[in-house]
Amino acid sequence: xxxxxxxxxxxxxxxxxxxxxxxxxxxxxxxxxxxxxxxxxxxxxxxxxxxxxxxxxxxxxxxxxxxxxxxxxxxxxxxxxxxxxxxxxxxxxxxxxxxxxxxxxxxxxxxxxxxxxxxxxxxxxxxxxxxxxxxxxxxxxxxxxxxxxxxxxxxxxxxxxxxxxxxxxxxxx
Amino acid sequence: xxxxxxxxxxxxxxxxxxxxxxxxxxxxxxxxxxxxxxxxxxxxxxxxxxxxxxxxxxxxxxxxxxxxxxxxxxxxxxxxxxxxxxxxxxxxxxxxxxxxxxxxxxxxxxxxxxxxxxxxxxxxxxxxxxxxxxxxxxxxxxxxxxxxxxxxxxxxxxxxxxxxxxxxxxxxx
Numbered sequence: 001x002x003x004x005x006x007x008x009x010x011x012x013x014x015x016x017x018x019x020x021x022x023x024x025x026x027x028x029x030x031x032x033x034x035x036x037x038x039x040x041x042x043x044x045x046x047x048x049x050x051x052x053x054x055x056x057x058x059x060x061x062x063x064x065x066x067x068x069x070x071x072x073x074x075x076x077x078x079x080x081x082x083x084x085x086x087x088x089x090x091x092x093x094x095x096x097x098x099x100x101x102x103x104x105x106x107x108x109x110x111x112x113x114x115x116x117x118x119x120x121x122x123x124x125x126x127x128x129x130x131x132x133x134x135x136x137x138x139x140x141x142x143x144x145x146x147x148x149x150x151x152x153x154x155x156x157x158x159x160x161x162x163x164x165x166x167x168x169x170x171x172x173x
Numbered sequence: 174x175x176x177x178x179x180x181x182x183x184x185x186x187x188x189x190x191x192x193x194x195x196x197x198x199x200x201x202x203x204x205x206x207x208x209x210x211x212x213x214x215x216x217x218x219x220x221x222x223x224x225x226x227x228x229x230x231x232x233x234x235x236x237x238x239x240x241x242x243x244x245x246x247x248x249x250x251x252x253x254x255x256x257x258x259x260x261x262x263x264x265x266x267x268x269x270x271x272x273x274x275x276x277x278x279x280x281x282x283x284x285x286x287x288x289x290x291x292x293x294x295x296x297x298x299x300x301x302x303x304x305x306x307x308x309x310x311x312x313x314x315x316x317x318x319x320x321x322x323x324x325x326x327x328x329x330x331x332x333x334x335x336x337x338x339x340x341x342x343x344x345x346x
Contacts, residue, residue: 042272045262071248078248082255089218089256090263099215 001154002028004061004097005147006052007139008069008088010080011035013048014139017059018130018147025151027130029059030140035084045087052091064097065150067104067142102149107142110149174327175201177234177270178320179225180312181242181261183253184208186221187312190232191303191320198324200303202232203313208257218260225264237270238323240277240315275322280315283322 007014012035017028033051035044066089069081092099105115111125123141127134129148136144180187185208190201206224208217239262242254265272278288284298296314300307302321309317 041274042262042266045259046266049263049266069252071252073248075244075246075248075251078251079242079244079255079258082252083259083262085252086218086256086259086261087263088259089215090222090260090267093215093219093222094263094267101214 001063002059002061003147003150003154004055004059004064004092005143005145005150006064006066006088006092007142007146008066008081008085009139010044010077010084011037012139013051013084013088014137014141014143015055016136016140016144016147017055017061018144018151020151020154025130025148027132027144030136030144032137032139032143041083045083048084048087049091049094052088053095056092056095056097061097063100063150063154064092064095065100065102065146066092067107067146068101100150100153102146102153107145107149110152111145174236175232175234176320176323176327177228177232177237177265178316178318178323179237179239179261179265180315180319181239181254181258182312183217183250183257184210185312186224186257186261187310187314187316188228189309189313189317189320190228190234191317191324193324193327198303198321200305200317203309203317205310205312205316214256218256221257221260222264222267225261226268229265229268229270234270236273236323237265237268238273238275238319239265240280240319241274273323273326275319275326280318280322283325284318 001020003018005016013033016030019026019028033048035047069085071078108117109115112121119138122145123135126136126141126144174193176191178189186206189203192199192201208220242258244251281290282288285294292311295318296308299309299314299317
């Protein structure tokens with residue numbers, strides 16, 4: 001299964017692609033979609049849609065995992081972030097991907113083992129878990145961390161199934 | 174020219190379609206796109222995208238006019254509204270429509286002549302200006318008001334052109 005992790009932002013949206021192979025997570029790619037500075041909102045939405053479409057077309061992920069947004073103190077920033085997030089989700093829906101959402105707390109807990117870890121710790125653990133040669137860029141690291149969180153969750157759901165839990169209509173019972 | 178006016182909301186998104194024929198604005202249609210209550214965000218984004226696509230396919234507008242969102246006191250509501258707005262803009266970008274944005278102040282000024290008019294006044298003026306038999310439903314009225322605002326702006330830009338202003342590369346100089 002190939003997972004596309006996304007960390008949406010009003011200026012920079014990070015993405016990270018992983019393959020889950022059994023208990024292993026293999027790094028495929030990561031990067032960021034930058035929206036043109038000073039552009040109007042419709043232009044920024046269009047560039048996010050184009051970016052997401054390109055990433056989906058190029059890497060052909062099976063599922064998407066998106067970070068649930070931290071509500072900012074500044075209402076205008078919160079609105080901007082919400083708009084970017086809406087556009088990103090629209091791009092993923094358009095690409096036909098199932099979407100899971102994870103809070104920053106869940107992501108830090110899954111990757112660092114501490115819900116209050118800082119950005120640098122997340123970067124270091126992403127590098128270690130994915131055996132990368134260098135430290136990934138911050139936005140890409142966050143996106144890879146979301147993808148890793150999904151990989152862990154998907155893995156543990158399968159493990160639970162294996163240990164005797166039952167599914168009915170696609171749900172664990 | 175056919176204008177699609179949109180009033181985005183996290184639960185209900187109003188739309189209104191007008192034809193501009195010279196100085197006249199002719200009512201074509203209006204209604205609202207409701208997102209399933211209690212649904213997850215990806216499902217709500219998908220239903221907004223489907224709704225916008227259906228309206229664009231059915232009424233074939235030439236341009237879209239969207240109300241600029243009022244920043245709410247509640248950060249969570251602001252985020253939800255932003256996400257809905259991002260999805261709506263994504264739908265319009267996807268339909269290939271040029272998008273204009275108007276603040277609530279501009280809309281009320283254009284339709285009622287008073288930037289601090291209330292919702293009921295907007296509804297009544299929309300009914301009068303478009304010679305409707307009944308009072309339009311509130312979300313539809315707001316969307317029609319945004320479309321009317323765009324019609325007035327488009328009209329006055331043309332009038333200015335006629336009165337001796339020059340355009341260069343598509344811009345007034």
